[in-house]
Amino acid sequence: MRRLWLVVVVTVLLALPRPAEAAAVDWQQPGPFAVVSEALDGSHTVFRPADLGGAAHPVILWGNGTGQVPADYAPLLRHLASYGFVVAAADTVNSGTGREMLDGARTLVAENARPGSAYFGRIDTAHIGATGHSQGGGGAIAAGADPLVTTTVPIAPGPLGWVPSLHGPVLFLGGQFDLVVAPLLLVIPRYYAAWRVPAVYGELAGATHTTGTGDAGGFRGAITAWFRYWLSGDQRAKDAIFGSPSTLSTGATWSKVLRNDLAREV
Template identity: 45%
Template sequence: MFRHPLALLAAVMLALGLTAAPAHATDWGAPGPYATAVEIGVVNTLYYPRDIAQGTRRHPVIVWGNGTGVAPVVYRDLLLQWASHGFIVSAANTPMSNLGISMRAGIDALTARDADPGSIFHGKVDLEHIGAAGHSQGGAAAIVVGADPRVDVILPIQPGPLADIDGVHGPAFLMAGQYDSIVWPALVKAFYNDADHIPAIYGELRGVNHFTIAGDPGPFAAPTTAWFRFQLMGDAEARSMFYGPGCGICLDTRKWSDVKRNSLVP
């Protein structure tokens, strides 16, 4: 089987006990420049830049789906991490997110609030740049919601099997955990293999199990932040983490046990 020269180099370095690290100056896992706030609603909880009403920019949206039986608070640190980088995160308040109903409702609600002169979100929501993300059952929901024409990009984290990626129309970054015994890496890789109609990346985090993401986002913070900064904000440095011959995650064998990119990834 043909292997990309960079992947072969990384494998050789790992076999020799060496590690390859990407030459990127930005620590995407660090908090961003925005202080954050949380608004708990009936259908969705919002995580967003605290001073959003005072600024002039529009902020991209991320809709989030939880794993089975849990609430957004389980992922609070990760969602606040994204908000600190300038995103409005709408997390579904449901322990059964697979159909993506509450995630779509979150887009509807933010659309209404962006148009409401009495809302702090008036004129501040970038409805042209929307991503869908989630963990486990919520990862499957991110795939389901990825078929919505309003959603530009998806980030399924250790996604459950009840989804069809054929309907997704934007780029996908599918994340797996090397030691996940609930959603095996092979199940995530199956979504990747089926995503031959869109730019798709498979990333398997070294040493990670299904519950690593709960509480402290740890190894998920940096790559997920970079993915959305690239896809929803056009950040050129973040782009180089995933695209191009110097793909950062492709080289970083300390953090990634497997990375694959299909032929539609530049």
């Protein structure tokens, strides 16, 4: 009789619905937020969730490549905003100093404290990232030396910015066939200079220098996952970057991936 009851209990337990596993996220695809863009001040364009309600939103600072403007990168910036970020893009064709990018952060911090502002109480001032392409990638490194910035993603970065000054984790991105910012000469050495912080280098297979424009092609998912983990604490994004295996692994998509010792401990 006892054995019969055991069989019945086990059968019932097996029939109960199991907790749903967290669905894998394709970070290349748009996020859940509807997005709007607007002027922040006289020198920045913001891409942000249309509804800023709920939890405060982390910030991403953006720097354009030489001679380019935020509109040239709008698909990528809208994509990032669709994951809940407030993206402040510097309206300048020369963002390599990082100062223009940091000005956007300071404006948002001020707006967060100003009653009546659409951003009042809606900005997560403790979680601000910086990214950019080409000259703007160098600008992201320069901005990353400021205490306001907690993590950086330089995309095919120009020569500006001092990597040893970074105080937060960094993801360097390069294109396998980039002849303008050649990875072996201009990106990988900067990755090795980031030994004080968790650093990852990802080289996108088949990518050229222009891959970083528009929607950023295959770079887009890695950028999104990196910021979702470091700025939003999303554990699904952590697995995408640091899991084994991860979406940032050497193979058909990435021709080279490097992680320093601190990144391996994440």
